[in-house]
Structures are given as C-alpha cells and as structure tokens.
Amino acid sequence: MGDDELARLAGLHGVATRYADWRGREVAVSRDTLVAVLRALAVDVSSPAAVRDALERHGERRRSGLPNLIVRRSDGAVTDRVLAALRSRLRPGEHFEAWIEVGAEEVLMPPRADARPGAGAAAFRPLAELADVPDGWHRLRVRRSSEGTFRSPDGRLGRTRRGERAVDTALLVAPASLAPPPRTWGFTAQLYSVRSSSSWGLGDLRDLADLAAWSGRALGAGFVLVNPLHATEPVPPVGPSPYAPMSRRFPSPIYLRVEDMPEYAALPPADRERFAAMAADLRARGGPLDRDAVWTAKLAAFEAMYRLRGHRSEPELDEFRRREGDAAEAFTVWCAVAEEQGTADWRRWPAHLRNRGNPAVADDMGYHVRARFYEWLLWRLDEQLASAQRTAEDAGMPVGIVHDLAVGAPHGSADAWVFGGSLAHGVSVGAPPDEFNQRGQDWGLQPWRWRDSGVEDYRPFREMAASALRHGGGVRLDHAMQVSRLWWIPEGASPAEGTYVRQDRDALLACLTWEARRFGGVVVGEDLGTVEPEVREALADHGVLGTSLLWFERGADGRPKPAKRWRELSLATVGSHDMPTITGFVHGDHIGLRDRLGLLAHSRAEEEDDHRRQLSGWLALLHDENLLDAPPDQIMRALAEGSADYDEDIVTALHDFLTTTPARLIGISLADAVGERRTQNQPGTTDEYPNWRIPLAGADGVPVLLDDLQAGGAPRLFRRGST
Numbered sequence: 165m166g167d168d169e170l171a172r173l174a175g176l177h178g179v180a181t182r183y184a185d186w187r188g189r190e191v192a193v194s195r196d197t198l199v200a201v202l203r204a205l206a207v208d209v210s211s212p213a214a215v216r217d218a219l220e221r222h223g224e225r226r227r228s229g230l231p232n233l234i235v236r237r238s239d240g241a242v243t244d245r246v247l248a249a250l251r252s253r254l255r256p257g258e259h260f261e262a263w264i265e266v267g268a269e270e271v272l273m274p275p276r277a278d279a280r281p282g283a284g285a286a287a288f289r290p291l292a293e294l295a296d297v298p299d300g301w302h303r304l305r306v307r308r309s310s311e312g313t314f315r316s317p318d319g320r321l322g323r324t325r326r327g328e329r330a331v332d333t334a335l336l337v338a339p340a341s342l343a344p345p346p347r348t349w350g351f352t353a354q355l356y357s358v359r360s361s362s363s364w365g366l367g368d369l370r371d372l373a374d375l376a377a378w379s380g381r382a383l384g385a386g387f388v389l390v391n392p393l394h395a396t397e398p399v400p401p402v403g404p405s406p407y408a409p410m411s412r413r414f415p416s417p418i419y420l421r422v423e424d425m426p427e428y429a430a431l432p433p434a435d436r437e438r439f440a441a442m443a444a445d446l447r448a449r450g451g452p453l454d455r456d457a458v459w460t461a462k463l464a465a466f467e468a469m470y471r472l473r474g475h476r477s478e479p480e481l482d483e484f485r486r487r488e489g490d491a492a493e494a495f496t497v498w499c500a501v502a503e504e505q506g507t508a509d510w511r512r513w514p515a516h517l518r519n520r521g522n523p524a525v526a527d528d529m530g531y532h533v534r535a536r537f538y539e540w541l542l543w544r545l546d547e548q549l550a551s552a553q554r555t556a557e558d559a560g561m562p563v564g565i566v567h568d569l570a571v572g573a574p575h576g577s578a579d580a581w582v583f584g585g586s587l588a589h590g591v592s593v594g595a596p597p598d599e600f601n602q603r604g605q606d607w608g609l610q611p612w613r614w615r616d617s618g619v620e621d622y623r624p625f626r627e628m629a630a631s632a633l634r635h636g637g638g639v640r641l642d643h644a645m646q647v648s649r650l651w652w653i654p655e656g657a658s659p660a661e662g663t664y665v666r667q668d669r670d671a672l673l674a675c676l677t678w679e680a681r682r683f684g685g686v687v688v689g690e691d692l693g694t695v696e697p698e699v700r701e702a703l704a705d706h707g708v709l710g711t712s713l714l715w716f717e718r719g720a721d722g723r724p725k726p727a728k729r730w731r732e733l734s735l736a737t738v739g740s741h742d743m744p745t746i747t748g749f750v751h752g753d754h755i756g757l758r759d760r761l762g763l764l765a766h767s768r769a770e771e772e773d774d775h776r777r778q779l780s781g782w783l784a785l786l787h788d789e790n791l792l793d794a795p796p797d798q799i800m801r802a803l804a805e806g807s808a809d810y811d812e813d814i815v816t817a818l819h820d821f822l823t824t825t826p827a828r829l830i831g832i833s834l835a836d837a838v839g840e841r842r843t844q845n846q847p848g849t850t851d852e853y854p855n856w857r858i859p860l861a862g863a864d865g866v867p868v869l870l871d872d873l874q875a876g877g878a879p880r881l882f883r884r885g886s887t
Contacts, residue, residue: 169216173218177202180649180663181663197654197663200591205665206613233334233671234336235335235675236335238299255310260308267301301334301336302337308330344733345563345829346386346828348387348562348829354860357844359859362421364447365443365454365458366419367419369545369549372419374555376555378870378873380556382874387562389640389688393416393568394410394411395410395413395415396409398538407571409573411577411582412572412573414491415631417462417542418455422466424551428469430472439461443461466541481539492539494520495538495578496538498510500534503534510580549565553635557637564637569629569632569641571593573610580610585618586612586618590654591652593609593610601848602765604653626678630679630682637686639686641676641688643693644695644710645695647667647669647673648667648672648702649667686709687709689703689708692716709734711734714738714821715739715778726785732826736827737830738822738832745843748842750803751808755775761852779800783800789824791821815839838861839863840861842861
C-alpha cells in the first residue's frame with residue numbers, strides 16, 4: 165500500500181497525518197494508526213488496490229451529488245458561498261438551475277428530489293434571492309444537466325441540454341453571530357452533590373430550582389451552570405460520571421423530585437409513608453453518594469405511580485410524544501430491553517437484540533409497552549426542567565439554567581445502539597499527552613462519523629442541542645474542540661498513539677448557533693488544553709463564549725495574566741470540576757492525592773516547588789491589586805504551617821479579581837463558596853478515588869445542605885469587586 169496514497173485518503177476523510185504536540189513539535193502519525201482510524205471510518209484500506217478504489221469512490225461521490233447539508237451564515241455573502249458549493253460538485257460541461265424552498269419542514273425527512281417550482285409553490289425563490297432568505301432551515305432544489313452538440317438539418321451546429329437530473333439537500337442559513345449575554349455571575353454546581361432536606365440522597369431538579377431562586381433573589385446571580393444531566397443506566401450499576409452518559413439526547417430520571425410528580429399525591433397513604441421512609445434513609449446515609457440506592461428507591465416510587473395512573477393518554481403527553489418522535493421511541497425501547505437483560509451494555513445482550521431494527525425488538529410488543537413507562541418519565545422530566553428554568557427567570561436571572569453537554573457516550577451506550585452504524589467502532593475519544601497529563605487520556609467515548617450519509621445533516625447533534633436549550637438559558641459545550649477535531653485512539657493503543665480526526669466545524673457551529681438563536685440561549689465552549697488558535701477565533705466569531713480558568717491564565721513568561729488582558733467573550737472561573745477546589749489547591753491537597761495515586765509527572769518535591777511558585781505569583785498579583793491585605797510571604801508561611809487563617813480571604817480575593825476582568829460571565833463554584841477542600845473528579849482514576857460521588861461539604865467535611873445556605877444567608881463571595 166503506497167504511503168502517499170494512504171496519506172491522501174486520510175486527508176480526504178479529515179484524518180491528520182501530522183500534528184503539533186503541546187510543546188509545538190511536529191509529530192508524524194504512524195501508518196498503523198492511520199489504517200486503524202480509516203477502518204473505523206468504514207474506509208476499506210485492506211490493500212493498495214482498495215486504497216485506490218476508495219480514492220476514486222470518494223471523488224465520484226463528490227461529483228455525482230450534493231452533501232446532505234449546506235450551511236451558510238447570514239453575513240451578506242450567502243449566495244456566493246452556496247454557488248461556490250454547487251459549482252465545486254459539477255462535472256465538466258455540466259450546468260445547474262437552483263431554487264430555495266423557504267422554511268421547508270421536510271428538511272428532517274427523506275429528500276424529495278422530484279419537487280419542482282410550479283403552480284402553488286409560492287415558497288420557492290430563485291437562488292439569486294438567497295440573501296433575503298431568513299435564518300433557519302430551508303431546502304435547496306437543484307436541476308443539473310450537461311450540454312451536448314447536434315447538427316441541424318441545414319447543417320448548422322447547435323447545443324442542447326441532456327442528462328437532466330434533479331437533486332435536493334437541506335440548507336441552513338445560520339445567524340452570523342449570537343448576541344453576547346449580559347455581564348453577570350452565577351454558581352457552577354454538580355447538581356447531584358447539592359442536596360436538601362427533601363431530596364432523596366442526590367440533588368434533584370427541585371433543588372436546582374431552589375438554588376436558582378435563592379441565588380437569584382438573595383445574591384443577584386444571573387445563572388446556574390450544572391453538570392450534564394444526561395441519561396444514565398436504567399439498571400444498576402449506575403455510572404457516576406456525568407461525562408460518560410448512556411445518551412446525551414435525554415436527561416436522567418434520577419434527577420426527578422418524586423413528590424413534585426402529579427401522581428404522587430394520589431398514592432395511598434401507606435405507599436407515601438413507605439416512600440417517605442425510604443427517602444429518609446437515603447438522606448441519613450453518610451460517605452460517598454450512592455446512585456444505585458437512590459435509583460432503586462426512586463424506581464419503586466415511579467412504578468407505584470405508573471401503576472396507579474395506568475396507560476391513559478393525555479394531550480400534553482401526546483404532544484410530547486409527537487415532538488420527540490423516533491428518538492424517544494428508540495431510547496425508551498433501549499431502556500426496556502436493558503431492564504429485561506439486566507445490563508445497559510447492549511454488547512452483552514443476545515445477538516438478536518443488538519440491532520434495534522431486528523424483528524425480535526421492533527415487533528416485540530412487550531418492549532414497546534414497557535417503553536411507555538420510560539416515555540412517561542421523560543415527559544415528567546421535561547416538565548420539571550421547564551419549571552426550573554421558569555423559577556430562575558422569576559428570580560430575575562437574565563440567563564437562568566445553563567446545561568452542560570458531554571463530549572460523547574461510551575461504547576455499549578444507548579446512543580451507540582440507536583445510531584449504531586453512524587458511530588465509529590474500534591476507536592475511542594480522548595486527549596493527546598499535554599503539560600498536565602503527559603500520558604494522554606482515553607475517555608472511552610465512541611466518536612461519531614459525521615461524514616456518514618446517515619447523519620450528514622447532523623440531526624442527532626441538533627436534537628441534542630435543542631433538548632438542552634429548550635428548557636434552559638444556555639449550554640456549555642464540554643471539550644469545545646468536538647466541533648472542530650477530536651483525538652481518536654485505536655483500540656489497544658495508548659492515548660499517545662492516536663491522531664486527530666477533523667469535523668466540519670462550520671456545519672456543527674451553524675447547527676449549534678441556530679438552535680441557540682431559536683431558543684434564545686447563550687453558548688459557552690470549554691476551549692481549554694491543546695486548542696488550535698483558529699478554533700478560539702471561530703467560536704468568538706460565532707458569538708460562542710470561551711472559557712478562562714484563572715490558574716491557567718498566564719502570560720508567555722509564566723506569570724499570572726493581568727485582569728485587563730483576559731477575554732471579554734468568555735466564562736471566567738477559578739478552576740473546574742476536574743481541578744482541586746480553591747482551598748484544596750491553596751493547601752496543596754491535590755499534590756498529596758496524586759502522589760498517593762501514582763499520578764505525578766515529576767517528583768513530589770518538584771511538584772510542590774512549582775505549586776509554591778504559581779501560588780506565590782497569584783498572591784502577589786492579588787496583593788498588588790489591593791484585593792488581598794496580608795503580604796504574600798506572610799500567607800505562604802501560614803500555609804506551610806497548615807494554618808487555614810487566610811483561606812476565606814484568598815477565596816474572596818480570587819473572586820474579586822474575576823470581577824475586574826472583562827469576562828461576560830463569571831462562574832463561582834458552589835463548592836468553593838462553602839469552603840470544600842475535596843475535588844469532585846481526579847482525572848486518571850476510576851475506582852481509586854470516589855469521582856463524582858462527593859457530597860457538598862464545608863472545609864471540615866461536614867455536609868452542607870441547600871437549606872443551610874438559604875437559612876445562613878449569602879456566603880462572602882465578593883468584597884470589593886462587582887459584576
């Protein structure tokens with residue numbers, strides 16, 4: 165197999181043959197990696213002849229039709245760009261005529277290539293009028309023909325059109341840019357950890373609404389950013405990580421407040437007493453959060469309520485069913501099969517159940533009857549999510565609830581079962597080695613093959629974004645590079661042996677910004693780590709906010725970056741859920757933890773020296789800005805002696821500093837606000853550390869309930885600064 169031809173084929177499919185590592189050094193991707201990734205993209209590279217055939221087929225597909233989606237922004241040059249996209253697919257001597265079907269609803273239905281402008285087709289416009297077509301989804305209808313010559317009876321040559329073909333495709337005219345949000349601040353919270361005296365051992369959607377109401381009214385907060393609420397396993401064990409969901413399309417019923425469901429009040433008194441006792445037992449438990457116990461208890465309550473209500477239909481439920489369509493049907497059937505099989509990993513199911521189209525699944529009424537139960541839970545989730553956002557708005561929040569979107573779902577997930585052929589097999593998504601994790605990371609997530617003809621219109625991505633934005637004020641895109649490129653790791657290889665696979669950034673950003681405009685939401689991209697400069701530029705150009713983490717905001721000289729040099733279009737925070745809390749960081753708790761877990765890249769002494777240098781630099785800047793009264797040397801000596809005397813002053817000063825930056829949004833971790841020292845997640849571990857199972861607690865480790873915050877008044881977050 166010729167390496168030049170293999171490299172050319174890889175480039176046509178967006179697979180990088182070279183990349184710059186975190187030190188800026190160019191790295192050549194191995195031939196084995198290229199072959200493995202191309203195979204995962206369903207490209208036959210089994211022999212030199214197969215590679216040549218694949219090259220020819222790729223060119224033929226491009227010449228013979230249109231992509232499933234053409235996206236352009238409403239920035240005044242739309243027509244020229246669409247024309248260029250069409251001309252690039254013409255054969256020599258081929259011509260086209262094109263019309264726009266404005267606002268065509270069938271964009272999410274199979275293409276209808278036989279449609280023609282004609283009587284009654286008032287919605288059709290010539291392509292020349294595209295500049296006047298509003299933002300949104302339309303249909304581009306194209307009639308292609310090639311010219312031939314003929315000789316007339318009198319001997320003269322003429323030209324005629326022949327081989328006429330009609331094709332059509334979806335056209336998305338996306339906003340040129342989203343409007344920036346008002347400058348405001350809000351809490352960032354891991355919802356499962358934010359418990360109240362009424363929740364069932366995990367924070368739920370009523371707790372979210374109450375957090376928004378309290379922080380909005382009492383503290384003037386403008387938003388609450390929560391972890392992904394994506395669907396988890398319908399049977400234990402329930403995975404703890406919000407970033408490894410079973411589906412990104414739907415939320416998890418584990419976040420439902422049982423007592424707020426209309427059916428609960430109709431339960432017999434004996435049932436309500438039984439469930440109240442179960443909830444009290446969950447609240448009384450100490451130690452790490454137990455999702456299995458919470459789900460088991462809530463499922464019993466859900467079952468009792470569903471038996472009581474029966475299978476009756478209601479107009480609101482019927483409307484929900486119509487709106488969610490096939491996506492909800494497929495997901496709820498997956499839940500039913502997983503429940504019967506006792507495992508959510510469909511790869512462990514019998515062969516006849518692994519394909520959703522198999523008659524054993526499609527024609528089994530038992531699965532579809534049980535699916536109605538899970539559909540009802542999704543409907544109740546939809547109501548409680550809507551209620552949380554209304555509560556935030558009623559509390560005066562200009563943004564409200566900001567939902568988090570994970571990068572993907574793991575192998576064996578519901579998404580992989582529902583969309584099977586459109587996800588890549590034999591590879592996982594992760595991150596290459598970088599300054600903070602020099603071994604790289606394998607997240608075990610299964611990447612999408614967005615170039616696959618089945619999903620080239622990005623419908624699953626659009627539906628996921630719409631689902632989060634429908635009942636929220638915005639979305640945070642975890643690992644924002646997912647709209648541009650992802651690091652694919654072949655099965656059995658180390659994270660360092662992967663390569664980047666490029667996405668159609670324009671298409672994904674257009675889909676995302678259109679949904680945000682449609683629902684009036686803000687979009688935040690987590691653009692941290694190894695990020696191409698053009699990605700940050702593209703995000704800003706589309707009005708998508710970036711993310712600025714204080715500990716990472718350093719200049720070329722390694723010194724803390726002054727506030728005036730921070731980005732305006734960003735969400736500014738001190739840290740993130742993958743980093744130590746402020747108090748834990750200040751005391752170096754993370755170094756001791758990583759040392760015990762064998763995760764240090766250097767010796768402990770070297771890590772501690774580097775930590776002291778970084779912390780001293782920030783304390784000096786805070787002191788110079790008159791945000792911290794005590795001299796840095798004095799604070800460092802106290803910290804070395806294990807003193808906590810300056811903890812609150814440092815937390816307050818850092819948040820004061822954030823208010824002096826131009827950042828549009830300022831996020832304050834609720835864990836930092838209460839003085840928590842433990843981190844929620846330690847990258848590089850699974851069972852070695854209780855990731856995603858840490859309940860909200862103070863510096864002394866004593867749990868802090870939402871009731872305590874509401875009764876105790878506002879924590880001291882800002883002293884001198886103001887948003």
